[in-house]
Amino acid sequence: MKLRATRRRKQTIFRRVVVGMIGLFFALPLLGMVEFTTRAPGGGRTLDTWATLFDFNVIDADYPELKTGVLASAGLVLLTVAIMLIMLVPTMTWVRLRLPGLRRTVEFICLLPLTIPAIVLVVGLAPVYAWVSYFLGESSLWLAFAYVVLVLPYAYRALDAGLSAIDVKTLAEAARSLGAGWPTVMWRIILPNVRTAVLSASFLSVALVLGEFTIASLFSRDNLQVAINQLGKRDASLAIAAAFAFMVIAFLVLFAMSFVGNGRRSSRPEEN
């Protein structure tokens, strides 16, 4: 018993030292951002930068690139989540119900982007996007097609966990035997039962799309990160404030996710 008590004490000291040291390493750059954005020209502190960031008239007039970037990213978030859900939920349900033999194939395809770095995808997507621009125009919104591919692995894992937790087959058969068509089965039976999984797949997609830089910047399209990067060359203080603000938003989105259901987390982030 005495042995265990000594160990417990040692472990507590060890825990505080390790968490403290690594915590300090994580805190310093964040502190650096706050410190940098509150510097006053002659020394001292000011909140001018932050006032500018939240003054939409000034942003609109003087920093149009930031406004364009925010709007583009908002559109991209919506379109990416919509395509992802409309494509994945019915396909994964259908495969479970009618084509169990294809399950491995679908899983393989969905997890494939994990082994393809975004920068490689950009190289291969360049000719594809030449066609996209030809048919649909140059809008930044079409980046969503590529983003869906980026979020596939995370969305797949979240949705797969949700679908595994319910008895898809019995639910669908019960609904069908009562005369429901396939759209009704999808919309009114499956979807409400996997809403936690749908939410966590969507949250992960939102976080990923808000942080995406590689594809947008190399295709010279607008999004939030590209705008912040451009702004950094002109007004470092404001750019750092904007980066910090959107990081906090992403943090809140992901933090909210940890409260949804059991908050399953993906094991591998993209976009570093």
Add this chain to the structure above:
Amino acid sequence: MGALLGVIPFFAYTMVFLAIPTLIVVVGSFLDGSGHPTLGNLTALAQPQIVSAFIHSTVLSAVTAVLGAVFGALLAYAVSTGREGGQLRRIVSSLCGVLAQFGGVTLAFAFVATVGFQGFVTLWLQNIGIDLAGSTWLFEPYKGLILVYTYFQIPLMLIVFLPAVEGLRPQWREAAESLGGSTWHYWRHVAGPILAPSFIGAMLLLFTNAFSAYATAAALISQGSPIIPLQIGGTLSSEVILGQENVGKAMALGMVAIVAVVMTLYVALERRTTKWLGR
């Protein structure tokens, strides 16, 4: 047959935006500018700046994978000694979930604001006589990039490794103690061997994570392309020398080959881990 119609949208989509881009990279690596088969793109990889970019990328990823793995594992173990389901564990794991995603432009800016020429740590160190602003260390692959990459590697390690550490049962330690084993014996003969496959597996995952990263380096480095993702980016955005149109694809193929080897090892190890920890 009718059932197959239901999966056509999915396969069509992934064909256009995943399979075709992959094929373009693979096939394009073996074609010259006018579409004739060639091995020229692969031999072009022997150019000194590309070789050094591959070396920089590999060393950078390996070093940050080891650093991230060691510190992340320490953190994971420290957190796991806390109370089960306690505040500390919950806060640390959700913070790490966010910090592992925290890369790219924001991370680059954060480091510039901290240890860049005007960063507060730089200014503070100047006061006590250490001059960081005199060199471009922050923008060099073996100095600044290692520091910056480690920042997102440690949290990723915690997320991947914490479940393994939590799989260690207190009974195992008690069993070792009741047989007269010391702490060293416990780590050397019980916990170490059990955690080793997950530890190495997580390290491989960290390697590919750093190896694939583009945005952080792109936002941080404005001159030169010291690592391979920046080299590839350069072939897309600037005019390419005649006859080298597809060298970018060959570089991309090289990256995929390295990532594929590492991921295969990872999957093999992961299977072993699952067997051991019964997860």
